[in-house]
Amino acid sequence: MKLTRTLLSMASGLVSLSAAFVTHAEVFWQDNSLTLLHGRDYKVNYSLSTDDTTRSVVTFEHASGHSWGDLFLFSDYLSSSDDSSELYTEIAPRVSLGKLSGNELSLGPVKDVLLAGQVELGNMDDPDHLTATGPHFTNKLAGVGFDLAVPGFNYFQANVYHRNNDDAADNEQLTLAWALPFSLGSADFLYDGFMDWASASRDAHPSFNVTSQLKWDLGSYWGQPKSLYAGIEYVHWDDKFGIEDGTFGVDSNERNVNLLVKYHF
Numbered sequence: 001m002k003l004t005r006t007l008l009s010m011a012s013g014l015v016s017l018s019a020a021f022v023t024h025a026e027v028f029w030q031d032n033s034l035t036l037l038h039g040r041d042y043k044v045n046y047s048l049s050t051d052d053t054t055r056s057v058v059t060f061e062h063a064s065g066h067s068w069g070d071l072f073l074f075s076d077y078l079s080s081s082d083d084s085s086e087l088y089t090e091i092a093p094r095v096s097l098g099k100l101s102g103n104e105l106s107l108g109p110v111k112d113v114l115l116a117g118q119v120e121l122g123n124m125d126d127p128d129h130l131t132a133t134g135p136h137f138t139n140k141l142a143g144v145g146f147d148l149a150v151p152g153f154n155y156f157q158a159n160v161y162h163r164n165n166d167d168a169a170d171n172e173q174l175t176l177a178w179a180l181p182f183s184l185g186s187a188d189f190l191y192d193g194f195m196d197w198a199s200a201s202r203d204a205h206p207s208f209n210v211t212s213q214l215k216w217d218l219g220s221y222w223g224q225p226k227s228l229y230a231g232i233e234y235v236h237w238d239d240k241f242g243i244e245d246g247t248f249g250v251d252s253n254e255r256n257v258n259l260l261v262k263y264h265f
Helices: 002-024 097-101
Strands: 027-039 055-066 069-080 085-096 110-124 136-148 155-164 171-184 187-198 207-217 228-238 254-264
Touching: 027 228, 069 110, 085 097, 097 110, 110 155, 207 254
Parallel strands: none
Antiparallel strands: 027 055, 027 254, 055 069, 069 085, 085 110, 110 136, 136 155, 155 171, 171 187, 187 207, 207 228, 228 254
8 A cells, every 4th residue: 555655664764864863963861771570470472382471571771852853762571481582672763843843833732743653673482373463573653743741741642653564464553651750758759651552453453552660769869869760560451462362262461560670871
């Protein structure tokens, strides 16, 4: 389809353009972090013969704001109790129409409008072809993003994408992301996370994922706030990976609590 090819070219172009901008544009801020997580209720085993419900995860994250827009990327390395593994990466640049045009595009709660792109890179053990994605995939997303002014939040974003999936039929996705700081007495906390809703396609069920983290700012106790956090991550994922719950006898509705430690540098 012409629209699919156009959006695919747009996603690839945004990633390439952002990579070029990074070396020449002004960097307003950036943050890097490493997170260690451990949980026991993961759903969708990597094969029909393994029990991968207990997993440990190492996550690297980078976020930055530039004179052209912003960039977020992360990479997860997951290892299970049955020695299965997965490496999953997302690279998500957004180009600000307000910054590039020099015009303020705010209207009501909307602070800015952006061209949004995303590339998903996946490598996982999937010998029984349980997932709609396949064991190795490169998915490309393109669409439009909005920065929203929500009282009390550090940021609140909404992005709407068309997904060009490598090993599955194309579909659409809505993504929300947020960060809400708050204090209880002398203790500082951060509640942040994302919501992904992916529409159905001819070979995948609609999927709904809310993953959020509640973190206690330990660094504030020795004069380095926002440097070290401890807390929990909760995952509420319906029809994980687009697998309708119960298909092949697979429970794909995940309700998972992870313990976490996160270090920013």
